Amino acid sequence: MRHDGGFLFALRALLPLVTLVAACKPPPDERQHMPQADPAAGLAAIERVGCAACHAIPGLNWPKGALGPSLEKFGDQGMIAGRLPNRPDVLAHFxxxxxxxxxxxxxxxxxxxxxxxxxxxxxxxTLRAK
Ligand code: HEC
Structure with a gap:
């Protein structure tokens, strides 16, 4: 007599679904992948408009302002300003x-x-703890 038939059936039916849901959440590297953008040009723009007046930003030794949060490990953060999802489109707007x-x-x-x-x-x- 089998008692686990229903359970196994449910498991088999659910497994592809679980895999699918897991696939919707790629690792941070993929979520933050911006193949069309140029990080070196980004650093030049950061320098030109003076983001470092308020932020510590690796790649710029001066002025390391402290009015805003340090961006030293920004690539590891899940949120922007504690309330926006840290995604390329949202960050570029922010x-x-x-x-x-x-x-x-x-x-x-x-x-x-x-x-x-x-x-x-x-x-x-590109700014990560490594
Ligand atoms: C006048 C000061 C000032 C300047 C200039 C400035 N920021 Fe900010 N920035 C802030 C402050 C203050 C916050 C915190 C905002 C908040 O939490 O609402 C912030 C937040 C951020 C955040 C989110 C940080 C986090 O930990 O979530 C990013 C990213 C950022 N700034 C990037 C930049 C970039 C890139 C530039 C230049 C284009 C720039 N900032 C220029 C003051 C500044």
Whole structure:
């Protein structure tokens, strides 16, 4: 007499579903993959508009401002400003127009065009603890 038939059947039916759900959450490297953007151009833009006046940013030794959070391990973070999902499209929007996404934030809108903002985001995703 088999008592586990129903259980095994359910397991077999659910397994592909579980695999599918797991596949929807790729590792951070893939989530932050920006093949069309140029991290080196991003660093140049970061320097030009002066993000380091308020942030510690690897690659720039000066001025290492402290008004904003350090971006030293930004690529490892799950959230932007503690409330937005850390995804390429959201980050590219945030770095050029933070107050549009987080009303009342002290992070100002920055003079970057859309391409520069994507390059900046790509650079920020290279910043990891390793
Ligand atoms: C006038 C100071 C100032 C400047 C200039 C500035 N920021 Fe910020 N930034 C902030 C502050 C303050 C926060 C925290 C905002 C919040 O939590 O609402 C912040 C938050 C951020 C965050 C989210 C950090 C986290 O830990 O979630 C990123 C990313 C960021 N800034 C990138 C940039 C980039 C890139 C530039 C240049 C294009 C820039 N910032 C220019 C002040 C600044």
């Amino acid at each position: 770095v050029r127009a933070a107050p549009e996404l987080v009303p009342g934030t002290t992070m100002p809108a920055m003079p970057l065009n859309e391409k520069e903002a994507r390059d900046v985001a790509a650079y920020l995703y």
